[in-house]
Amino acid sequence: MLVGGALLAYRIRFGTWHLQKDYVSLVVITTLFGLLIFGSSSLYRSWRGRGLGAELMHLGLCWLLICTGVLFYTTLIQMIGELSRLWLGAWFGLSLAGAASIRIVLRGCASWARARGMDLRTAVIVGGNPDAQRIVDTLHRNPWMGIKVVGWFATSADRCALHGIRPMGRVDRLAAFVEARHIDQVWIALPMREQDQIAYVLRQLDFSTADIKLLPDLFGLQLLNHSVEQIGGLPVLNLRSSPLDGPAHLVKATMDKVLASLILLMISPLMIAIAIGVKLSSPGPVFFRQLRHGLGGKPIEVWKFRSMRVHQEEDGKVTQARKNDSRVTPFGAFLRRTSLDELPQFINVLQGSMSIVGPRPHAIAHNEQYKTLVDRYMQRHRVKPGITGWAQVNGLRGETDTVEKMARRVEYDLYYMQNWSPWFDLRIILMTVFKGFVNKNAY
Known part of the structure; x- marks a missing residue:
């Protein structure tokens, strides 16, 4: 080509x-x-x-x-x-x-x-757990994968029986079955603590040419972007890692810099007009800068157009904006409703501290408050915070006055991190353009 x-x-x-x-x-x-x-x-x-x-x-x-x-x-x-x-x-x-x-x-x-039954690989599963059942269901629904599961062998460590697949008895019969049926793949679905049983299965297959795949039962573990890699020639299972390492990081960084540059060129007249409006609305600076957690939990300075009157917060306390908040100026209320106060964050993107799409950065005081209350809360800092995000385009904006609201937002952030792709970013940007600026919860 x-x-x-x-x-x-x-x-x-x-x-x-x-x-x-x-x-x-x-x-x-x-x-x-x-x-x-x-x-x-x-x-x-x-x-x-x-x-x-x-x-x-x-x-x-x-x-x-x-x-x-x-x-x-x-x-x-x-x-x-x-x-x-x-x-x-x-x-x-x-x-x-x-x-x-x-x-x-x-x-x-x-x-x-x-x-149509050509170019198939036959497989058997050893052990039963929900992950193995999902594998079976997925292969049945997607015949294009070309993997036919012909049966499963039970062990003493099973957490459930597998449905939609023929039971072949105990694991003792595995070697004879694999040899007699010329099975191509053996999937071992056993808990990681069952090392003796895993070793027993491998010994049975010493003389087999079948591919052997381990589907470890990681029940109860909170995984994020898990994968397998080699370090020093040894296989290592990543249970939690950043979803934007390697080439993905380069692709997202390039997209961010190019799009942020183009957007800033287009909106510069609007930003000048907003800056004049902020200056005329009340005494104080045009920009509001606040320390928030960025990539890896490191503090970053996030820029916004100032939408409140200048006031002094108590040390260590950050009061979220509420409906009809007296601190918000009339012009600031308009900026917050339309999300125009967020436009200076494109400068943060050019600086490299933020991304256009990602989990929204929360105040450091809120992170300290919620990290012990919301499961996996701090995992959202494995990627750069964003101007917009999957949670925001799905209506999860504004005040998080309950733990349940914050937990829901974090759930959407983690889904974004697990399923990131350039096309997912573009989809979120388009959703933001068409329905993400004005929101009833943005006050």
Whole structure:
């Protein structure tokens, strides 16, 4: 696709298939670089059982890295001025579209074949727990994954029987069954404390070529973005980690800086008008700055247009704005209802202390109050706070005068963190534009 995209883009731009020498050398170097990037990533692993979106996202990130490398290389050797920028853009766009199309078509063909009983992998499950039941239900609902669970084996550590799947008796019969039926995969669904039983299952399968997958029973553990990685050649199970590490962090940071710059350019006249209105509404500064917790729980200074009269809070106390709050100026009430008081936070985004989308930053005093009252409250600080968020576009704004209101907001924040993607961010931004500015609870 890299070579084909280059040729097609050259044909479109110059009307010929015969590339000049400089273009040929760049295509060769880029192809070698692409082989290095693609080969060192996990792009060519089996994607069976994983969503198309995740595969295309991985492809896009690899492609972005290749584009960045090529632009850096051509700038370094002062070649960028000799190349057609239209050709460069068309080359990478066509190549990415072609690679994505191939994967979509192949996925469709594989799904069609698997739904008709071809290209299947057979599997058995050892042990019974709710997670294993969810696996069974998911595989039954999605035949395109091509994994057929033919039975399950009971153990003494089971927490429930599995439904919708044939019971094969005790685990003692596992090895003989796997060998006789040529089973491709064995899923071990046992509690982590049952090391002896897990070892017993592995010993039974010493002479089997079946893939063995561990589905540890993590019942009762509060997980966030759990995953598996290797450190020093040893497998490590992450029970809690930031959902925006690695390439995801780069993608979100780039989106934030680009969008914040464009938005600030567009709204600068509006911000000047609001600043004049704040100055005329009551004595005091235009901006209100407050310390709040940011990424990793570190204090950050969050900017807003001042909407209240200047007043002094008691030490360590932060009083939330209430309906008909006497401290709020009439112009400030308008700003709060329309969320225009939040616009200076785009400056925070450019500074790198905030993101456009993320959990809303709460006052430090509120964090100290709620972290012991709301389950997993401080986990929301594993990502940068945002100007808008999943909780806010779902109506969870304004005063949190009860623990239940705060718990509900935190629930939505954690859902966002578990399910983050660039498209989820864009969806929240669009929802904010169409229904997130004005809210009855914003006072």
